[in-house]
Amino acid sequence: MRDIKLSSKTFKLEQDPYIYQLQDVANPELFREMFPYTETPKIAFNYRRVPENMPEDIFITDTTFRDGQQSRTPYTTEQMVHIYKLLNKLGGPNGMIRQTEFFVYSEKDRKALEKCLELGYKFPEITTWIRANRQDFELVKSIGIKETGILVSCSDYHIFHKMGLTRKQALDKYLGIVKECISAGLRPRCHFEDITRADFYGFVVPFACSLMELSKESGVPIKIRACDTMGYGVPYPGAALPRSVSGIIYGLQHHADVPSEMIEWHGHNDFYKGVVNATTAWMYGASAVNCSLLGIGERTGNVPLEAMVFEYASLRGHLNGMNTQVITEIANYIQNETGYDIPPMTPFVGENFNLTRAGIHADGMMKDPEIYNIFDTETILARPPKVSINNASGLAGVAYWVNEYRAKRGESELSKKDALIQKMYDWVTSEYDAGRVTVISDRELKDRYEEYAEISAG
Numbered sequence: 001m002r003d004i005k006l007s008s009k010t011f012k013l014e015q016d017p018y019i020y021q022l023q024d025v026a027n028p029e030l031f032r033e034m035f036p037y038t039e040t041p042k043i044a045f046n047y048r049r050v051p052e053n054m055p056e057d058i059f060i061t062d063t064t065f066r067d068g069q070q071s072r073t074p075y076t077t078e079q080m081v082h083i084y085k086l087l088n089k090l091g092g093p094n095g096m097i098r099q100t101e102f103f104v105y106s107e108k109d110r111k112a113l114e115k116c117l118e119l120g121y122k123f124p125e126i127t128t129w130i131r132a133n134r135q136d137f138e139l140v141k142s143i144g145i146k147e148t149g150i151l152v153s154c155s156d157y158h159i160f161h162k163m164g165l166t167r168k169q170a171l172d173k174y175l176g177i178v179k180e181c182i183s184a185g186l187r188p189r190c191h192f193e194d195i196t197r198a199d200f201y202g203f204v205v206p207f208a209c210s211l212m213e214l215s216k217e218s219g220v221p222i223k224i225r226a227c228d229t230m231g232y233g234v235p236y237p238g239a240a241l242p243r244s245v246s247g248i249i250y251g252l253q254h255h256a257d258v259p260s261e262m263i264e265w266h267g268h269n270d271f272y273k274g275v276v277n278a279t280t281a282w283m284y285g286a287s288a289v290n291c292s293l294l295g296i297g298e299r300t301g302n303v304p305l306e307a308m309v310f311e312y313a314s315l316r317g318h319l320n321g322m323n324t325q326v327i328t329e330i331a332n333y334i335q336n337e338t339g340y341d342i343p344p345m346t347p348f349v350g351e352n353f354n355l356t357r358a359g360i361h362a363d364g365m366m367k368d369p370e371i372y373n374i375f376d377t378e379t380i381l382a383r384p385p386k387v388s389i390n391n392a393s394g395l396a397g398v399a400y401w402v403n404e405y406r407a408k409r410g411e412s413e414l415s416k417k418d419a420l421i422q423k424m425y426d427w428v429t430s431e432y433d434a435g436r437v438t439v440i441s442d443r444e445l446k447d448r449y450e451e452y453a454e455i456s457a458g
Contacts, residue, residue: 420449
């Protein structure tokens with residue numbers, strides 16, 4: 001039986017009668033009723049709801065240089081340093097982007113890490129992800145790193161089928177590695193891989209309890225990164241473990257006494273739930289959500305960092321010093337300098353995210369941009385709303401494009417009835433009447449505008 005304790009959160013005496021012991025099963029628990037493999041995964045409900053418990057301090061951590069490099073052409077040293085500078089600029093003076101992690105295996109990565117350290121930024125703090133052995137611990141310590149990630153897979157899929165161990169063997173191995181990390185003078189960050197397919201009470205909680213005991217004995221904080229490796233997590237109240245995001249975060253806090261500041265959520269987007277799961281983790285007690293720029297990562301990607309910037313602002317009502325215009329700068333740099341193609345419909349950063357093609361929408365935009373623009377994208381993201389000219393744009397769409405172009409040149413706005421706009425519209429109509437099916441490019445529109453403007457002036 002646990003002692004009755006006064007909670008520092010509820011200020012009531014609380015007692016948890018359960019001390020969860022490791023369940024060293026003979027056969028792996030694969031939750032086949034939820035994960036049949038030959039069928040779509042199932043979402044089960046047991047209607048056990050847990051209280052929301054959002055921490056006062058919530059923030060973002062970054063994995064652009066680790067997970068974000070595992071699914072694309074690796075960045076060069078110079079590109080990594082430049083992106084790190086932009087992360088610092090985006091996160092602002094209050095460290096909203098608190099940490100970023102690097103690999104240390106290649107000379108390129110080590111050189112980039114060292115150059116970033118030389119910048120002397122407080123945020124994002126540079127951490128690493130390494131193999132779990134003493135040689136790697138000594139390597140990162142010699143570089144000057146204070147925290148490193150350690151892979152501690154926690155589902156039976158990994159323990160039994162990948163590593164060929166029992167739960168007891170895995171637990172003993174992991175605790176030994178964490179102790180070595182601490183003895184090397186580093187703060188461990190334990191990556192609970194595949195937590196959304198793990199036996200939560202039979203392995204996850206007992207392991208987390210052991211880590212918290214070790215933390216108390218050593219005086220070294222031990223962070224737990226809850227990794228939704230396959231994107232199976234769900235945000236729904238009353239969903240059953242191991243898929244319940246709220247249940248996982250609550251369980252780590254309530255059953256294993258893991259403080260909020262030591263809980264980090266790392267999600268993937270396999271089932272389109274990356275962002276909502278990360279927000280749910282914040283709302284139920286995790287201080288950190290781990291993201292990558294533009295959501296670039298393994299398979300369908302990680303939680304997009306820029307998405308959580310806006311989630312934070314929406315939840316808290318302010319940006320806490322973050323500079324959102326840097327998001328556009330980052331997107332442009334990654335696309336233009338590293339050759340990565342951003343899908344045009346991607347929120348906040350895609351070419352078409354605030355572009356309209358329909359004439360009726362363009363007409364509304366001319367009267368008031370707020371009608372069809374999600375927010376003042378020009379002020380917040382340095383991205384004014386745009387229209388694309390095609391066969392559905394209508395006279396209003398052409399007029400909107402012309403007046404946006406004129407505004408950039410310091411020229412006054414024209415009425416939809418102006419002869420110049422009517423000529424432009426007639427030309428657009430003739431293109432599609434002749435069988436054109438593609439969107440008319442800005443270059444074509446500019447050339448035609450200059451031609452008609454010159455005729456009008458003459």
